[in-house]
Amino acid sequence: MLDITVTDPETHKGGTVSFVDFKVTITTDDPRFQLRNFFVRRRYSDFKWLRGQLTLNFPGCIVPPLPPADNPAKALKGEIKSFAPDFIARRQAGLELFLRRVAAHQQLVAAPDLVTFLEAKVWELQTAKNASSSTLLDSMLDSTEASLRKYAIMMQKKTPDDAEVEGLRAFASEYYSVVEAAARAHQATVSTIADAAGDLSNLGPAFDLLSQSERELSLPFTHMARELDALRELFLKQVQAEGVSGLSALLTFNAGMAASLKDVLKNRDHAQLEFSKSSQVLDLRTKERQSWQMANADKPPPSPRADQSLVARMFSADPLKGQKLQTKVMEAERELEEAQGIWDEINKSISVEALSFHRTTNIDFAHGLREHINQQLAFEDAQQQHWRQLLAVFEKVP
Incomplete structure (x- = not known):
C-alpha cells in the first residue's frame, strides 16, 4: 500500500x-x-x-x-x-x-x-x-564512429510493424489529436466564463453608482450590484474548478497520457534501430576477427609447440591486435544483449500498457463526465438562485 x-x-x-x-x-x-x-x-x-x-x-x-x-x-x-x-x-x-x-x-x-x-x-x-x-x-x-553507424542504420528502411502495433500507432496519433482538440475547445468555453466574470466586475460597480443617483430604486440597485458581484465570484470559482478537477483537467491529463503512449511507440522504434545497429556491429566485428584469423592462420607460431590452437597462434602472431579484436567482439555481444533486453521489454509491456490505457481512460471519462454534469447542474442552480433573489426584489418595486 x-x-x-x-x-x-x-x-x-x-x-x-x-x-x-x-x-x-x-x-x-x-x-x-x-x-x-x-x-x-x-x-x-x-x-x-x-x-x-x-x-x-x-x-x-x-x-x-x-x-x-x-x-x-x-x-x-x-x-x-x-x-x-x-x-x-x-x-x-x-x-x-x-x-x-x-x-x-x-x-x-x-x-x-x-x-x-x-x-x-x-x-x-x-x-x-x-x-x-x-x-x-x-x-x-557518442563517438563519431558510433554516430555515423547509427545514422546509417536509421537511413535504412524500418522493419514493418505487426498488425497490433500498427493499429496502436494509428489510434495513438488520432486519439491525441482528438482529445487535444477537445481540450482546446473546452478551454474556449471556460475562457468565456472567465470573460463574463470580468464583465460582471465592471457591471456590479455601475449599478452601485446607479443606486446613489436613483433614490427610488436605490435599494434594488444595491441588491443588483451585490448579486452581480456574487455571480462574478461564482464564475471565477467555476473557472478554477474546471482546471482543478473539472472537464478541463480531465481532458488535459488524457492528452498528456496520449502523448506518453506516443512516446512509448517512439521508444519502441528507437529500440528496434538500436537492436538492428548492434546486430550489424557484432556481425562486422566478428568478420573482422575472422579475417584476421584467416590471415594469420598459416603463420608459424614463434613457439616450437606444434599443438597450439588457431586462437593461440592468432594471439602469438600479434597479441595486441588479436586482443583488441577479441575485446571488440565481446563489447559488441554485450551491447547486442542489452539492446535485445530493451527491445524484448518494450514489446512485452506494450500490449499490457495499451490495455491499461484503454481501461483507465474509460474509467476516467465515465467518472469525470458524471462529475462534470453534476458540477454544471450545481453551477446553473446557483446562478438561478441569485437571479430569483433579484427577481423577488424587483417584483416589489411599484
Missing part, C-alpha cells in the same frame, strides 16, 4: 529564485521505506526529475503526465503570474494525480527513483539529480 497526497503549497520569493513547493505526505506499509507515515516538501522541478527518470528507465511504460509547466490560463483575467492561487491549485491537483498514478502502476511503483523522491532529504535528492544529469550527458556523447 502506498497512499500519497500533495497539499499545503508554500511560495518562496527571494533574490533571483522564486518557487512554490508542496507537502507530499506518504502512508505506506512498503518495507522499502524507513517510516510508515511521513512527509517531504517538493517543488515542480523535483517532480519533473522523477518523471524524466521513470521515462528513461521504463521505456515501455506509459508514464503519467505532469501538469503544464507554464500557466495555461494566462489569457484569462486575473491569471497573469504563475504564482496565482488558481494556477497553484491546478498544479497541486495535477502533481497529486501524477504520483497516485505512478503508485498504482505495477512497474513504476517499484522504481528506486520513486523511493528517493519520496524519502530523501533535500540535499540527498539534489545529489541524485546531479548524478542522473551527469549520466544523461555521458549517454548523449
